[in-house]
Every structure is written in structure tokens, then in C-alpha cells.
Amino acid sequence: MTLETPRPSLSPSPAPANDLFRPYYKSHRHISHEDALHSPDVFSSYKSYSSPHYTIQQEQFDAESVGLKNRFETFAQTQVDFAPPKHYYTVEELPGLLIYPNLMPPAVQSRLVTETIEQYLPPKEHLNNLDLFYDIPRPFNLFNNENPHAKILHREGGKPTSRDKIKNKQLRWVTLGGQYNWTTKAYPSFIPGTEGFPYFPKNLYELLSRPLFSINPEAAIINFYSPGDILSPHQDVAELSQDDLVSVSIGLDAIFYVGLNRYDDSENSLAPPLCLMLRSGDVIVMGGKSRHAYHGIGKVFSNTSPDLNSPYQDWLDTKRVNINVRQMLQ
């Protein structure tokens, strides 16, 4: 269970989490979408869920008090026709974990994909996983169709790549805002508001910041998954801030695991992780005691992306995009 390339803020998980998560990665590796949707131990809001380990509660969501419609329309730059969700979910055993099924309407999801490809990915300040090995031309236009097969050479004599290969499989993440330092395993400790403080895209900031979520977004990782990709169990502990981590899913459905190291009284053993089906438009918040919970992705299901009427729909039909936003500083 290793990733192809190292990635920011991925701290190796100690044995207990790995041991508890491993059977799930194994049993879900070949599960069909249909079986996962009906599996009693995979939570999704539209079916019943019962687990001896987790109690999920439905909470009232007040879309008006957080100015949801206005936020969405500002971000999508168009009128957004949507019925705001009435509920979100909390988990008794994972305090601070919030689950918002289908929060982002299609127009907002589509805009997020467009912004990712056209604005967040191209600049040289936004490092991606390929930059570690290749001299990726900048601005990096994933969909510039001139010469998609032109060779991009590996810096240390490894296999060359091409924009086509990157687009279809190799692009795994891009970082926005404060860029994590690989060597020191830390974010830059700049002072907010001063020159040189990492720039974070304003439109994404305004979409996800207070009062909707308890966060001043300063850094983000956008993860790209193809079917077959997983993300190993880890904690996100690099940020100094204890504020919420906000995670938006777009495109293909995926199984997400999350767990705290705790003893389950009924079985007197470490509790297994909670399994969630994450679908396009869902948002997860990891805050409070769950800010540093172990988590990972066990399965990405092919042919499950909704039609978002995106200019990049063909690509999105083969991808899961996860926008993972954090506050770096206290």
C-alpha cells in the first residue's frame, strides 16, 4: 500500500492504524459499486446504516445563516438552482467529523473542476507531484492539445512522460497556497498579511471559509484519483492550526476510511475505521478531536461520475478530484 510519489503532509501511520485499516483495503479492493452501496458497513446518507462501532446522527443544516446560495453563485459566476441540503451528519465516536452529503450543487462542482484545470494547476508556484521528477512546462495546461504526446524528460534519467500520460494517470496532486517543504516536512512560517505570505486563490477562500466552515483557508492539496488508486492511512498533522480541514469530493465515487485510536468498550479492542461512500458534491469536515484522525481512500469506482455539464466532462468521467483545504497557521 504505497503511493507512487511522496505527497505533502502525509505522516506515516503507526502500526495500530495500519493493522486496523488493512483488512478494509483488502476487502474493498474488488468490491463492486453495487455491493458497496448496499453494504451495511459503508455509510451513505440515503440508506440505513448500522454498525456496532459507530452511531451516526442527523443534524439540522441552516443553509441561510451561512449564506449558502450567495456563496455558490459568487463562486460559480452564474445563478445556481438548487435545493439546499437540510441535514448534515455527525458521528458520536468521531467528535468533530462532519459529513455533508451532496452539499455542492453541480454548477459549483463544475466550476471547481474548471478552476482546478485552468487556474490552480498551471502556475509554477503550485507544485504538483510530477514537478519532483520532470521539468513540467509552465504555465502547465493539462488540456493544451498541441503535441499531447511530446516527450517530457525525467530529470534523473528515468522514463520520459507526456502531457497525455500525465492527464490520464500520473497527475496525483497539486498544492495551493502555502507549499509544504519536503525536506523540513513543514509549511513556510510566514506572517499572514506580509509580503511573501503564500497566496491562496480568493474564490476558493470565499467559497469555503467562515461562517460555513471554521477555517481560514491558507493551503490546499487537490488530489486526483483514477480507478484503482488508493490513499494509504495517514494523519494530516503538518499544520500548526487545529482548525477544521475541509474536503470536497467531485467525480467518481470512493470509499473513505476514518478512525481514531480508541478502545471500543464493547469489544475491548481497537475500533475499526468508519467507512463512508463519498460521492460527487459531498463535503467532509475534520475538526475537533477528529482533526488528526487517521484516514485514507480504499477504492475509487469507475463509471460513477455524474454529468456536471463540465467542459472537462470526458476527463471527469475517469477521475475523482478531492479538494482538501487547510489552515496552516494558528
Ligand SMILES: O=C(O)CCC(=O)C(=O)O
Ligand atoms: O481524497 C480524499 O478524500 C482524502 C485526501 C486526503 O486525505 C489528503 O489529501 O490528505
Ligand SMILES: [Fe+2]
Ligand atoms: Fe489526509
